[in-house]
Amino acid sequence: MPLIVLMEDDAATRTLVASVLRKDGYEVLSADNGVSGLELVRQNKPDLVISDVQMPLMDGFAMLQALRADPAIMTIPVILLTSLQERAHMRIGMTSGADDYITKPFRPGELREAAAAQLNKREMQAALQTMAVEAAVQAALVDQKHHLSRLYEEKLASELSDKWPAADAASEDEKFSNASVLFVDVLNYAGLAEKLSSTELSDVVRQFYNNAGDTVHLFGARHMQFVGEGLLVVFVDSTDTSSVNHGLRAARAALGLVDAAKRVQKFLNSQFPAYGLPRFDVSVALNSGPVALAKLEDPLHGGIHVLPVGDTVSVTLLLQKQASKAGWKIAASVAMLRGVTGAVNTGARALISLPGRTAALDAAELLGLALQT
Incomplete structure (x- = not known):
């Protein structure tokens, strides 16, 4: 017992x-x-x-x-x-x-x-050995806790000054042979904008993305940036997050974003009960593969801007749009799910046609984390 x-x-x-x-x-x-x-x-x-x-x-x-x-x-x-x-x-x-x-x-x-x-952590760790998850998670956390704390504070300070993640103008693009990309978009945004004032809408959006920023930081995001009303996040393996692979951290972040949206909906219900607002909801897409963080110089304002590029990023953005039409909260490519086999539960699986691409994408709905027995 x-x-x-x-x-x-x-x-x-x-x-x-x-x-x-x-x-x-x-x-x-x-x-x-x-x-x-x-x-x-x-x-x-x-x-x-x-x-x-x-x-x-x-x-x-x-x-x-x-x-x-x-x-x-x-x-x-x-x-x-x-x-x-x-x-x-x-x-x-x-x-x-x-x-x-x-x-x-x-x-x-x-x-x-x-x-x-x-x-059930020991059983989980055994199931995740094929995903290169280190068995000694606790020892790694103890050894790295001071470094992780400093790393987080540096990222948070940079984000608050609208310069996160910062880049050295003289440095080269960062290239990752395998990374996990997450894209989350707010559904019914136009309907919310129609019925809320700009001040009210900014409060709602700020509440969600404050929670979203905390969530992706907690799970070791390497890069994040806004794309329209959506948020694009890149997770990679590094010495700072070596205890859990990038795919599993991306999956946990996606589940956290769905929970954050539910909290915003409760806030809308309590603050604007008579507005007849559409439901505040999000859809999330996950994909894994090669990613480059291109560092671009801003000729107007100076400084360096980081832009995630590559087919993996493009497919993630397209997958989110198509999967949301099917009613999937979190859609994950099979390429991404292979990296978290045994660690997550999935639902429906389908070949999803993506605009502008000749081949359909094999993807499934991610439902939650698996409990090992």
């Missing part, structure tokens, strides 16, 4: 989480602060730790730092609980060695899925 240590200072939440986990057959030990919880971890060496961020005596981040510094318990997976208003906690937790996070309030099903995914 898997053992879980739960740290949560709120008695009601602690009781709820423990009840859900015990109902699934797990043994649960609980603590109401980080100090007591960490001692439970050291004494019992559980299979999983679930911890709130805000706790007395020792908060979740300090507890996580102490856990990762102890060789006897450093590889135990940790899930952090944080509120929707504390988005910075998500970034800090992921770059400090957390394996996952759950935002409050959460559904019991979300908790079950997150716990099951971490408890």
Whole structure:
């Protein structure tokens, strides 16, 4: 029977989480602060730790730092609980060695899925060996956490100044023999623009793309840029993200973007109930293959702009348009799915005709991450 240590200072939440986990057959030990919880971890060496961020005596981040510094318990997976208003906690937790996070309030099903995914991590890692996923994910996170934190802050600062990702004018184009490209576009944008003022629409779009930016950053995007109302993102393998391959990180980012759209829809329902707005929704396309990041000099404003180019990028943009007509939330080329075999669940599969191309594209609908049993 898997053992879980739960740290949560709120008695009601602690009781709820423990009840859900015990109902699934797990043994649960609980603590109401980080100090007591960490001692439970050291004494019992559980299979999983679930911890709130805000706790007395020792908060979740300090507890996580102490856990990762102890060789006897450093590889135990940790899930952090944080509120929707504390988005910075998500970034800090992921770059400090957390394996996952759950935002409050959460559904019991979300908790079950997150716990099951971490408890089955060894089986997942075995299934993903053909995708070059390193077995020692926890050790890599510990070794690289300081570097990841610095890398994230550099990217975020550059993005906020409208210069991310920056490029050296003297440097050459970057070429990747295999990368994953994600393109997300807002559906019904024209209908929203018709019924909302420019200020209201900008608030809605900003809310979604703030969440989208956080999501792609969390999963190690190499490059992102806006294309019309859409967002184009490139993921590549590098030493900074060597623990999980680019295809799986792109898939997780795509699922996060769909969830972000659902949160925006809830916001519209609460703020504009009488407007009769079309549904705020997105469609996402994923594709893998060779990609070049071309560095172009701006003759009017100076500086260097980075432009993703190549057939892989072109196919991704076309796939999103065609798949959205079929009602697919996330469409993935079979070329991309081969890199995440066993890690995701797929639905319908079809040969999709793309405008301007002679051959149809073999693609499938991506439904979610697979739970290994």
